[in-house]
Amino acid sequence: MKYYDLYGTRVMSAGNLAGAVASVLGISFNARDSQFVGPYFHAASGDEILDIELNDFPDRDEDELLEPDFADYQVLLRVSRTERADEIRNRLGEIPGLDHLRRKTLE
Amino acid sequence: MTFVGLDPDRAGALADRLDEAARDLDARAGSVAVLLVQAGISSSTAPAELRDVAAWAAYRSRDLRRRIDQVVAADHIGAGPRAPGFRFATGKGAADAAHDVADKLAEIAKNGDKKALDAELRAIAPYLSDVRFASALFKRLGPKRMLELLSAAQGRPGVAVLGGALAAAHASKTISDKFLDGILEAAAKRAAAVDAYMHPYGAVSERDRASVALDEYMHRAGSPPGTYKVLESTAPLVPYLEAGTRVAIIGGAVVIVAGAGACVVLSEGTCLGPAAALAEQGAVVFSSEDPSLATGLFETLPLSLEDEATFSRFLESVRAALPSFQGGAIRGSSATGVKWVTGEPFDDASDIDLAIVVDQLFTKAEELGIKFRSGGGRTPPLQPADIDALGLTDVVTELSEIAGHPVKFMLYRSMDDIVARGPAILLPKA
Numbered sequence: 391m392k393y394y395d396l397y398g399t400r401v402m403s404a405g406n407l408a409g410a411v412a413s414v415l416g417i418s419f420n421a422r423d424s425q426f427v428g429p430y431f432h433a434a435s436g437d438e439i440l441d442i443e444l445n446d447f448p449d450r451d452e453d454e455l456l457e458p459d460f461a462d463y464q465v466l467l468r469v470s471r472t473e474r475a476d477e478i479r480n481r482l483g484e485i486p487g488l489d490h491l492r493r494k495t496l497e
Numbered sequence: 498m499t500f501v502g503l504d505p506d507r508a509g510a511l512a513d514r515l516d517e518a519a520r521d522l523d524a525r526a527g528s529v530a531v532l533l534v535q536a537g538i539s540s541s542t543a544p545a546e547l548r549d550v551a552a553w554a555a556y557r558s559r560d561l562r563r564r565i566d567q568v569v570a571a572d573h574i575g576a577g578p579r580a581p582g583f584r585f586a587t588g589k590g591a592a593d594a595a596h597d598v599a600d601k602l603a604e605i606a607k608n609g610d611k612k613a614l615d616a617e618l619r620a621i622a623p624y625l626s627d628v629r630f631a632s633a634l635f636k637r638l639g640p641k642r643m644l645e646l647l648s649a650a651q652g653r654p655g656v657a658v659l660g661g662a663l664a665a666a667h668a669s670k671t672i673s674d675k676f677l678d679g680i681l682e683a684a685a686k687r688a689a690a691v692d693a694y695m696h697p698y699g700a701v702s703e704r705d706r707a708s709v710a711l712d713e714y715m716h717r718a719g720s721p722p723g724t725y726k727v728l729e730s731t732a733p734l735v736p737y738l739e740a741g742t743r744v745a746i747i748g749g750a751v752v753i754v755a756g757a758g759a760c761v762v763l764s765e766g767t768c769l770g771p772a773a774a775l776a777e778q779g780a781v782v783f784s785s786e787d788p789s790l791a792t793g794l795f796e797t798l799p800l801s802l803e804d805e806a807t808f809s810r811f812l813e814s815v816r817a818a819l820p821s822f823q824g825g826a827i828r829g830s831s832a833t834g835v836k837w838v839t840g841e842p843f844d845d846a847s848d849i850d851l852a853i854v855v856d857q858l859f860t861k862a863e864e865l866g867i868k869f870r871s872g873g874g875r876t877p878p879l880q881p882a883d884i885d886a887l888g889l890t891d892v893v894t895e896l897s898e899i900a901g902h903p904v905k906f907m908l909y910r911s912m913d914d915i916v917a918r919g920p921a922i923l924l925p926k927a
Contacts, residue, residue: 394882423836424848425829426878426905439881454870456877470881494882 392437393475394494398463401487404431404442407465410485411440415478427456439470460491502585502627505565512565515558522551582626594624595633602634603642606649618655625662632671635663640679647680799831799922800843801900811899812924815853818892824912825853826921831902849904851896852915853924858887859908874914879906 399407408419408431419431419442431442443466445456455461467488469478475493482488526547533541568584585591598621605613625631635643643663650656666672802808816822829850830836830843852875859876863869865886867876876883884893889906896904909915912923 392885394880394885420846422846422848422903423830424850424878424903424905425836426850426907427848432903441881454877458868468880471885496882496885 392471392473392496393469394471394496395469395475395479395490396457396460396492397467397469397482397488398445398457398460398491399465399467399485399488400463402465402485404429404444404465407467407485407488408442410488411442411467411482414481414484415440437471437473439468441468441470442466443468457491463489463491466491502583502590502624503564503568504583504623504626505569506582508561508565512558512561515554515561519551519555519558522547522554526551583623584627585624585630588629591627591629592633595630596637599634599637599642602646603638606642606646609649611649611653614649615653615655618650618658622658625658625665628662628666628669628671631662632666632669635666635672635676640676641683643676644680644683799827799849800834800847801831801849801902802827807899811896814892814895814899815851815924816926818889818895819853819855819858821855821857822926823854823856824915824926825851825909825924826912826915827924828852828915828921831900832922845902847902849896849900849902850907851904851924852907852909852921854909854912854915858889859910861887862908871914874910876908879908 402410412418412433417433417435417440419433419440421429422432423429428444428447430444433440443456445460445463445466457463457466460466467482469475469482472478479490482490526544529547530544533539533544564586568586585594598617602614602617605617621634625634638646647656647659650659663672667674667677799808802811815825826832827849830847831849834843836843836847862876862883865883867879867883869875870877879887879889884890884906893904893906915921
C-alpha cells in the first residue's frame with residue numbers, strides 16, 4: 391500500500407518549511423524549477439518523494455492554485471509513495487503550523 | 498561604393514592628431530632656428546618651412562572640425578547622446594545612398610545570392626550607424642521586402658547587422674511600430690501561405706495541421722529557404738526586452754515583437770494557421786549563425802534532448818508506453834531556453850515539462866476525479882499520486898532517465914489546447 395499525503399502551511403515560507411522538514415526527517419531538499427509547477431523543493435529517498443510547492447504562484451505559467459480546495463494554504467508539502475505515512479506524519483507533527491490536509495492510497 | 502560623410506569620433510581624433518602635429522612642428526621650428534643661429538647660419542628657410550607645415554596642419558584640423566560640426570548639426574535624429582559611427586554629410590545624401598542600396602539589397606535577396614548578400618551587408622554595415630541612412634533604407638524596402646531581406650540573411654552574420662540598425666531606427670522613432678507590425682504581418686502571411694500550399698483543399702483539421710507542423714519539424718530540409726520563427730507568445734522574451742522595446746538583438750538573434758501577431762505556430766517557419774483568439778501579441782525571430790542565447794528558443798530540439806538520438810529515444814518511449822498517443826509538446830525552459838519566471842537559462846535544476854494528448858488518459862483522469870482546468874482543456878500538473886493512478890509511473894521514470902531531468906506531465910484535451918498555451922516544441926504522434 392502506498393500513501394500520498396498532502397500537508398499545508400499558512401505561516402511558513404517554502405524555504406523555511408524545507409528546512410524544518412529536512413531537520414525532522416533527516417533528508418535534504420533540492421531547489422528545482424518547472425513551468426507547470428513553478429519553483430519547488432524536491433527530495434527523494436527510495437520510492438518516497440517529498441515536494442514542497444507554492445499553492446498560489448502568480449508567475450506560474452498556468453495562473454491557478456495547485457490545490458484549489460486548500461486555497462488558504464500558501465505552501466504545500468506532498469509526501470508521495472510512502473509506506474510509512476503515519477510515522478512521517480507523527481514526525482512532521484513537530485513542525486508548528488504544518489497541517490495534514492489529505493491522504494490518498496493506492497494498492 | 499562611395500558615400501560623402503564622416504565618422505565624427507574618428508574624424509575628431511584625426512583633428513586632435515593634426516593639432517598635436519602642428520604644435521610639435523612649431524616647437525621643432527623654434528629649436529631648429531636656435532641651432533641655426535648657434536651655427537652661424539642665417540640663410541636657411543627650414544624653420545619657416547616647418548612653420549608653414551605646422552600652419553597647414555592647424556588649418557586642416559580647423560577645417561576638419563568645421564566639417565564635423567556641420568555633419569553633427571545636420572544629424573538631427575533622436576535625443577540623448579549621439580551614437581558613434583559614420584555620418585552622412587547631409588540627410589539627402591543619406592537618403593539617396595539608402596535608396597540605391599535598398600534596391601540592390603532587394604534584388605540580391607530575391608535572387609538568393611548569399612555570398613553577394615553577405616558582401617553587401619558587410620559593405621554597408623559602417624553606414625548603418627547613421628540612422629537617417631538606415632531608416633531611409635528600411636522605408637524604401639518596406640515591411641514585406643524587409644522580411645525578405647531578414648529571411649535571406651537568416652543564419653548569417655548580416656542578420657544581426659540589420660537587426661541592430663532596425664533597433665536603432667525604431668528607438669530613434671524614425672521607424673514606427675506600424676512598420677514592425679508590417680514585418681510580422683508579412684511573416685504570418687508567408688507562413689500561412691506555406692500552410693495553404695501544403696493544404697490546397699481548404700480548411701485543415703486540427704490533427705492535420707498538427708501533423709503538418711510536426712512533419713515540418715521532423716524534416717527541416719523541407720522548410721522554405723530563409724525560414725524564420727514566428728512565436729505566438731513573447732512571454733519567454735520578456736526578460737530580455739525592455740519596456741517599450743519592440744525590436745532587439747537577443748543573443749545573436751533579431752527579435753521583433755509586434756502587437757498584431759496572427760500566427761499560432763512556430764516550427765521553423767511553419768504556421769498552424771491563424772487564430773484570432775491568440776492574435777494579441779506575436780514575435781518573429783531571425784537568428785544569426787552563432788546565437789549566444791541558450792539554444793532552446795531557436796533550435797528545434799529541446800534542451801537536454803538536443804542530440805537527435807536522445808530525442809528519438811525519448812519520443813519512441815512516449816509512443817511505446819502510450820499506444821494511443823495523439824501528440825504532445827515540450828514546454829517550459831527546455832523548449833524556450835529560459836525559465837518562465839526569472840529569465841535564467843535552462844540548467845540542471847530545470848524540469849522537462851511535457852504536455853500530451855491521449856484521449857484514454859484524459860477520460861481516465863476525469864474518472865479518477867482529477868479536476869480539469871482551463872475550461873476542461875487540461876489537467877493540473879500531474880502529481881505522483883495522479884501519475885501512479887494513471888499508470889504512468891514507469892514511463893515518467895524512463896523519460897526522466899533519458900532526459901537526465903525530472904519530467905513533469907500535464908494531460909491536454911487537444912493539440913490546439915497545447916499550442917494555445919505558448920511556445921512549445923511539438924512531439925509528433927507515430
